[in-house]
Amino acid sequence: MKHTTLAAGALLLALCGTAAAADNPALKKCMDGASTTADMVGCNVKETKVQDARLNKAYKAALAALEGNRRQQLQDVQRLWIKYRDANCGFIGSATGGTIDQVNGSGCVLDMTQARAQELENLVGP
Template sequence: MLPEAGAVAAQELVFSMQATDACIADSGHEGNTEQCIGVSANLCMERTNGGQSTAGMVACMGAELEAWDQRLNAAYAELMAREKAEDKEMADLGSAAPKQSPALLDMQRKWIAYRDARCNYIGAQWGGGSGTGPAVQGCHMVMTGKLALFLQQMLTDY
């Protein structure tokens, strides 16, 4: 269970994804974009009054998690539309190639289960202590960021 973020109200957060976007732009050509996950949350923790508290860390990582989740969902929707169109095209040609859209859906469903299990395991390592919330929130943020970047790369390579 995540701690309440009441100590750091949403309107008090100093959060922006600009640092993450700049990091991705700088490291994208080298393929090191995963290092950019958490950059904006860390800046938020530094710049927000109370950002280093448990509630502040959870709130800042939650803000970045939400941004990554939006990016993941947008990339997934676009990729699914492309995959469905390609599956139809291949079926119209009489191809026996495996369908890509069900494979994408299967991957997404299994990723959600894996993410939840992994982050729950990470949280269990804290024995219910105050670090549990930030650890679980950070895990969700990192894993969501990684999948968002992967799906965005799949779209770029399409």
């Protein structure tokens, strides 16, 4: 059972890391040079900061483009999304009880932040 859990965790790491790194040369380069769990988490955290700045810029642009009830709806949805992201990634980041959870959790935050930034950018267009 423990081997199955560890194998599943390793697979999850491989899938999550590949998805984010495949579209991001800076993250891929960082991950390629990472030799420890802490290094991998550091790569995810560094790129999450970039994606979070992107998300905040897109959120402000979306708010500026909306009025009245739609603006309030976006604010409400964004607050709920943050709670969901944190809960979801907390869950993913505690699957095995091992150090790989740190990588999976930080990768989850990165992936979800990047996806949400894209969603918000799509609200207002180019």
